[in-house]
Amino acid sequence: MSTLVFSRTKSSDFLLLTDGDQCSSASLNHQEGAVTTRPHIHYCRSPNMEDFSCWWLPLDNLTDGEQVTYALSYSKEYCPDYGTAGPFSCHFDSSHTSIWKIYCLNVTAVTASGNYTSQEHCLDVAEIVQTEAPVNLTYELTDAGGDEMGHSALLSWTYPVPSDLQYGWITLVYELQYRRATEADEWKVKHPLRESRVELLGLPVGDYVVRVRCRSHNYGLWSNWSAALLMSLPTGPPKGKVLVPIVVTGVAVVALLVILFGVMPQGRRIKDYFLPPIPNPRIIGIDPLLLKKGNLAEINHHFSNFHSFSPPSYSEEVWDQVSAGDRGKQEVGRSLSVQ
Numbered sequence: 001m002s003t004l005v006f007s008r009t010k011s012s013d014f015l016l017l018t019d020g021d022q023c024s025s026a027s028l029n030h031q032e033g034a035v036t037t038r039p040h041i042h043y044c045r046s047p048n049m050e051d052f053s054c055w056w057l058p059l060d061n062l063t064d065g066e067q068v069t070y071a072l073s074y075s076k077e078y079c080p081d082y083g084t085a086g087p088f089s090c091h092f093d094s095s096h097t098s099i100w101k102i103y104c105l106n107v108t109a110v111t112a113s114g115n116y117t118s119q120e121h122c123l124d125v126a127e128i129v130q131t132e133a134p135v136n137l138t139y140e141l142t143d144a145g146g147d148e149m150g151h152s153a154l155l156s157w158t159y160p161v162p163s164d165l166q167y168g169w170i171t172l173v174y175e176l177q178y179r180r181a182t183e184a185d186e187w188k189v190k191h192p193l194r195e196s197r198v199e200l201l202g203l204p205v206g207d208y209v210v211r212v213r214c215r216s217h218n219y220g221l222w223s224n225w226s227a228a229l230l231m232s233l234p235t236g237p238p239k240g241k242v243l244v245p246i247v248v249t250g251v252a253v254v255a256l257l258v259i260l261f262g263v264m265p266q267g268r269r270i271k272d273y274f275l276p277p278i279p280n281p282r283i284i285g286i287d288p289l290l291l292k293k294g295n296l297a298e299i300n301h302h303f304s305n306f307h308s309f310s311p312p313s314y315s316e317e318v319w320d321q322v323s324a325g326d327r328g329k330q331e332v333g334r335s336l337s338v339q
Contacts (some may be wrong), residue, residue: 051096070088072107073106106120178210213226
């Protein structure tokens, strides 16, 4: 059986939690208040549902030089690792962790004057999931406007331990809070966020404080807050926004000058290359002016040089003039002949 042995008498001398370990306010009050006459399991945490650790408060009523041995037990088994999570702790690695199991823990302090056992502390690993705080919180101005329009800022961050998410047990949701730097408690909240980025629209000019935290979508507790980010929104467009239009305008002007002084003088040649001139219709041996004059006799004379050409024959049509009276007589004659 693995045990943990200490000989110090003041709990404040050896209740030191490593970075990332947390202690609830109730536990601290317990430590600063009444004397601990038996161990007390005050905090358990799993960062990823693959392993977990628990911490306890040691005895306060030891005499100088009195040694004490701590042993954590559960389901007739004992703590597999007293060192990884720091003093007064027990760490359960992945081989000793099951999300389908309820763990009921006891810590026993063994002293020369007797044994002292904590109250039983039962837990479900899914209920003690507490993720790490997000890191690398940054912002970028995406649409800088005037004082009236406000600014748009894209905020993004990352999760510090991506390997905790690769097994699929944990799906993160985020909560982002922001406020003006001059308004201490006037936090505005964006929640829940499924992605590690969010765009804030219509922000007035000024300085803002931004922070973000996360938790598992289905289980557990909120993480600590990320480091606060100071976001400054200027009165005018950012330097990058001013530089881009200048560069684009300069390139457009240069391109226009190249077209005017390089391409335009060659415009006639380019046109002739892509659109060659269409020749006027003509007949070999015939003067085009003769065709325009329309003298048929002279045209026929020129065409007579061709063996297969025969000049057209023209016949005059004879028209008889008929008056209205003659036409009436013709109609009467037709009616009599019909009878």
